[in-house]
Amino acid sequence: MRHVTIPQDRIGVLIGEGGATMREIESRAEVRLDIDSETGSVRIESVGDPVKGLAGPDVVKAIGRGFAPEAALELVDDDMRMLEILDLDAATRNRNDLRRQKGRLIGENGRTRELMEDLTGADVVIYGSTLGVIGGPEQVDAVRSAAEMILDGAPHGAVYSFLERRHNEMKSEGLEYHEFTPETAPEAGETPE
Structure with missing residues (x-):
C-alpha cells in the first residue's frame, strides 16, 4: 500500500466526472484508490497484478502534477514509459x-x-x-x-x-x-x- 498526496485543485481531475477517471485507473492499474478530498491524500492498494499495481502511485502522482489522465495512464500500458x-x-x-x-x-x-x-x-x-x-x-x-x-x-x-x-x-x-x-x-x- 502506498500513499501519494496531490494538490487540492487536482482531486477533481483524479476522480473524473462521476468517478470515471478513478474507476479507469483502478481497472487498468489493478489498484484500489482511497481519496481523501479534504487533505489530497490518496491511498493506493494493489488488488491484482502486482507489476501493474506498481504503476498506480505514479499515475496518481502524474495527474497530481498536472498531466491529463490519458497521458498518466500510459505509465500502466507501456512499461518503458x-x-x-x-x-x-x-x-x-x-x-x-x-x-x-x-x-x-x-x-x-x-x-x-x-x-x-x-x-x-x-x-x-x-x-x-x-x-x-x-x-x-x-x-x-x-x-x-x-x-x-x-x-x-x-x-x-x-x-x-x-x-x-x-x-x-x-x-x-x-x-x-x-x-x-x-x-x-x-x-x-x-x-x-
Whole structure:
C-alpha cells in the first residue's frame, strides 16, 4: 500500500466526472484508490497484478502534477514509459526567479515546452514549482537535459539545437532496429552489406 498526496485543485481531475477517471485507473492499474478530498491524500492498494499495481502511485502522482489522465495512464500500458518530476524550487533563488524560470521553460506562447514534446516524443507539463515528464528513458533524459540547460541560463536557440540533435539521434537509433524489410533482410548466415 502506498500513499501519494496531490494538490487540492487536482482531486477533481483524479476522480473524473462521476468517478470515471478513478474507476479507469483502478481497472487498468489493478489498484484500489482511497481519496481523501479534504487533505489530497490518496491511498493506493494493489488488488491484482502486482507489476501493474506498481504503476498506480505514479499515475496518481502524474495527474497530481498536472498531466491529463490519458497521458498518466500510459505509465500502466507501456512499461518503458516513466515519470520524472523536476523540482524547480531547488534551481531557483526566490518566487520571482521561479516565475522567470517557469516562463523560460514554457517559452513565448508555450513554444519551448511544445518543442520539448515534439522533438522528444515525451509529454511535458509545468505545474506549480515542478516540471513533469512522461516518456521513455531517452526521451526523459533529453527533456531533463534541455530543462537543465534553460535553468542554467543557456540561450533558447542553443537548447532548440540540442533538442533537434537528440531528436535525430533517437530517430536514427530507432531506424537501426527496423532497417531491414522482409524482402531485404539477409538470409541466415549472411552479413548485411
